[in-house]
Amino acid sequence: MKTQVKWTKKEEQIIIDNGSVMLSEELQKLIPNHTVKAVKAKRRRLCVRLTKDTKSRHGIHARSKVNPDNLCKTDHSITIDDLDNTTYQVIIGSILGDGSIRGKLDRYRNFQFYECHESKQNDYVDWKTNILKEQFLAKSWYKNRVGCGGNSGREMQTATHPIFTLLRDEFYPERIHSRKQIIPTNRIEKLDELGLLIWYLDDGTHGRKKNRLGKVLPRLYPTIAAKGWRDDDLEEAVRIINKNLGLEMKVSYSKWRCHGREDINKIVRIPAKSRDKLLPIWNKLAEEHNIPECFNYKLR
Numbered sequence: 001m002k003t004q005v006k007w008t009k010k011e012e013q014i015i016i017d018n019g020s021v022m023l024s025e026e027l028q029k030l031i032p033n034h035t036v037k038a039v040k041a042k043r044r045r046l047c048v049r050l051t052k053d054t055k056s057r058h059g060i061h062a063r064s065k066v067n068p069d070n071l072c073k074t075d076h077s078i079t080i081d082d083l084d085n086t087t088y089q090v091i092i093g094s095i096l097g098d099g100s101i102r103g104k105l106d107r108y109r110n111f112q113f114y115e116c117h118e119s120k121q122n123d124y125v126d127w128k129t130n131i132l133k134e135q136f137l138a139k140s141w142y143k144n145r146v147g148c149g150g151n152s153g154r155e156m157q158t159a160t161h162p163i164f165t166l167l168r169d170e171f172y173p174e175r176i177h178s179r180k181q182i183i184p185t186n187r188i189e190k191l192d193e194l195g196l197l198i199w200y201l202d203d204g205t206h207g208r209k210k211n212r213l214g215k216v217l218p219r220l221y222p223t224i225a226a227k228g229w230r231d232d233d234l235e236e237a238v239r240i241i242n243k244n245l246g247l248e249m250k251v252s253y254s255k256w257r258c259h260g261r262e263d264i265n266k267i268v269r270i271p272a273k274s275r276d277k278l279l280p281i282w283n284k285l286a287e288e289h290n291i292p293e294c295f296n297y298k299l300r
Contacts, residue, residue, distance in 0.1 A: 005033050005034055005038075006194070007034070007042065007079055008011070011031050011033070011034070012042070014027070014030050014031055015027060015031075015039070015042055015043050015048060016046060016047055016048060018030070019043045019046070019048035019050075020048055020049060020051050020052070020054065021051055021054055022042070023057060023058055023063070024036050024040045027039050027043070042149045046075060053089050060273070072122055074113070074135065074136055074137055074159050074161050075135070076110075076161065076162055078135065078163070079162075079163065080166060080167070083135070083163075085192070085194075085216040086131065086194065086289065087131060087132065087135065088127060088190065088195075089191070089192060089194040089195035089198065090131050090132070090194075090195075090198055091113065091132070091162060091167070092187050092190070092191060092195050092198075093191070093194070093195035093196065093197065093198025093199045093202070094113070094128065094198055094199075094202060095113075095116060095167060095171055095180065095295040096183070096195075096198075096199040096202070097198060097200075097201070097202020097203045098115055098116070098117065098202040098203060098204075099113060099114065099115040099202070100113075100114050100115070100180065101113055101114070101164050101167055101168040101171065101172070102114050102178075102181075103160055103164075103168075109160065109165075110160040110161055110162050110164060110165040111160060111161075111163070111164040111167075111168045112157055112158050112159060112160045112195055113132065113136065113138075113156070113157065113158045113164050114155070114156070114158075115128065115156050115157075116143070116153055116154070116155040116156075117153050117154060118153040119142075119153045120153065120294060121154070121292075121294050121295070122142075122153070122154040122294075123270045123292035123293075123294050124201070124291070124292050124294055124295060125140050125154040125155070125156050126140055126151075126154070126156075126292075127290070127291060127292050128156060129156045132156075132158055136158035136159055136161055136163075137158060137159040137220060137240045138156055138157065138158045138159075139156065139157065140154055140155065140156035141154070141155060141156075141275050142154055143155045153290045162228065167187075170182065170184040170186075170187065171183070171184065175290055179228060180228055180229070181228060181229060181230050181233075182229075182230060183229055183230070183234060183236070183237045185236060185237070185240060188236075188237045188240045188241060189240060189244070191240075191241060191244075192244075192245070193245060193278065193281050193282065193285060194289070195278075196241060196278075197244070197282045197286070197291075198284055199224060200224055200270075200282075200298065201291070201295045203224050203225045203226070204222055204223060204224045204225070204298060205222065205223050205225075205298075206222055206298045206299075207220040207221045207223060207275075221269055221270055221271050221272055222270045222274055222275055222298070223267045223268060223269050223270065224267065224268040224270070225265075225266075225267060226251070226266045226267060226268050227263075227264075227265055227266050229266065231253075231266070234251055234266060234268070235251055238250070238251055238268060243250065246277070247270070247274040247277065247278070248271055248273060248274050249268055249269060249270050250268070250269050250271070251266060251267070251268055251269075251272055252266075252267050253265065253266055253267075254267075279299060282299055284297050286299060
């Protein structure tokens, strides 16, 4: 059974005097009665901060212990044009919807894809994860926190990759900007019914309403929430989709007030004629691609 070795005042003073400029392994040689792990913990408890130069040396030392042959890597030579159509449509449709591209270039060279849904859409998150797993090492996990639709839910993210860095530059005004605002026309030109379906499943509503007695009223039309996009970009994106897919979708605007602040809401409306054309196609795609049943209610 291991027993904890008591720290002496002299040993603590050694850490206070040298801890900011020496690595834990170097300090441990001056304090042989304690392990490297114990030295690290004691330095934190004494609130001794590493200098910038020492942090750099610590990083070099840590990387020297890594065997690059054991690292799981993605192929950075593939470009967005090399992706199969399913992967491309899922990525672009997701970015239009609930997905985001994030990362810190001061830590990594590239960005990564991220998405989160509340727990009742867990299967949907795992479905996207499986599509992006092979090429981008996507993984998903349960997260009990506010942020996934205000409830606990499931999150997924990929490894960093140049493809997501490219898309970050295309969809976000600046790399330091945290919100998507731009809809690049070159991506919309390639969007097909599957990509539009993903956007709809992420941010859409089915258009069914119930009266006070709980009876479902006659169907109106599906809509897609699109509040964050620039007006001109959204209008142009809908125009391109309509032209390419033979639809008649429209963008509508309405004012709303929240916490005393007035804002503009933007919605892509799918009228009856376009709805009746899309639903059979979408249901067929959902079956072909094994899209989870948690979103079936949006396709009825």
